[in-house]
Amino acid sequence: MKKLVLLGGGYGNMRVLRELLPNHLPDDVTITLIDRVPYHSLKTEYYALAAGTISDQEVRVAFPEHPNLNIVYGEVTGIDLEKKEILMTNSDNVSYDELIVGLGCDDKFHNIPGADTYTYSIQTIGKARDTYQKLNNLPANSIVSIVGGGLSGIELASELRESRPDLIIKLFDRGKTILSSFPERISRYVQNWFNMNGVDVINEANITKVEDQLLFNNDEPVHTDVIVWTAGIQPNKIVRELNVEKDKQGRVILTKYHNIPNRENVYVVGDCASLPYAPSAQLAEGQAEQIVTILTKRWEGEELPEEMPTIKLKGVLGSLGKKQGFGLMADRAITGRIARILKSGVLWMYKFHKG
Ligand SMILES: Cc1cc2nc3c(=O)[nH]c(=O)nc-3n(C[C@H](O)[C@H](O)[C@H](O)COP(=O)(O)OP(=O)(O)OC[C@H]3O[C@@H](n4cnc5c(N)ncnc54)[C@H](O)[C@@H]3O)c2cc1C
Secondary structure (H helix, E strand, O other): OEEEEEEOOOHHHHHHHHHHHHHHOOOOEEEEEEEOOOOEEOHHHHHHHHHOOOOHHHHEEOOOOOOOEEEEEOOEEEEEOOOOEEEEOOOOOEEOOEEEEOOOEEEOOOOOOOHHHHOEEOOOHHHHHHHHHHHHOOOOOOEEEEEOOOHHHHHHHHHHHHHOOOOEEEEEOOOOOOOOOOOHHHHHHHHHHHHHOOEEEEOOOOEEEEEOOEEEEOOEEEEOOEEEEOOOEEEOHHHHOOOOOEOOOOOEOOOOOOEEOOEEEEEEOHHHEOOOOOOOHHHHHHHHHHHHHHHHHHHOOOOOOOOOOOOOOOEEEEEEOOOEEEEEEOOEEEEEHHHHHHHHHHHHHHHOOOO
């Protein structure tokens, strides 16, 4: 039997399972999925988990069941590419013939002193739960500072506003305007929502240091009760420590078939992979579909396509609380209730395997 090992049950590897298990898994291949968490976690909803507007159960999706799928729960500590082995804490190493690394990302703190020690995170389900506890136990009129005005910072700030109208919320953003790389209409819409809902957006922020309950913006101290970090990501530590070629963001450089050069049996999917787009769940899924195509062709000894098609991305959708949203679909700016409905629809389709 050939052994395919999937590291991480995130968006990338869940798509691999959804494609392979019903249709394309040869009888002589077994799959071992390794994750520290005993279910697939809907990372795109962690902002709502942290804000306290959805329950923990709503961000869990059961892993599939199949006679040829074995699931190992545990912490991966390393990958030995020479021995073809996954190193684990508290359990035996797991060997593989073929491997798909889909371990997602960690926060990136840009070497800002204190940022890793004194800030909360929504990057893993465990960290999002800690953030939920901290935010929701705050007394009235406490100050929450969110560093990073990208999609997840905006979603967290707006969701928290609806969850806790009594808190003072500050959103620190590097740009001259919020979402400065988006069309002006979207940027203005989001800024208006924050103005109307009493979220203080601090533009052209430059966080230089973080201490306990103290944020230094352009070296000026800002008192705050809780700081949440949403100001950047980098590939998972296991991948950062892997001795292979990486791009400037630390993502693994791959061949057009998504495997590590000179290692046809090791693929990297999702946030850890160097692709010509910003990391996202839909990118991880699109790439995963291509990996399944390549894997099955290699198993069947078929020729690989000369070129791989471009991964098609549908656009970006962001929420502003439960009723409003914004997005870019096929380069068209959308704002308001329709954007929010679309976002909920995408989540529903994903959860119930319609997407
Ligand atoms: C708040 C927020 C909102 C977002 N919204 C969107 C959105 O609207 N649309 C969109 O497309 N993208 C969105 N993203 C980005 C998206 O969530 C990621 O790009 C996507 O999850 C990447 O998928 P992945 O398969 O690479 O890894 P992940 O989905 O992150 O999965 C990684 C898996 O690896 C496991 N793992 C990690 N390290 C270890 C270890 N050492 N040992 C064992 N297991 C481990 C984790 O438990 C996890 O199950 C959002 C992200 C955040 C934080």
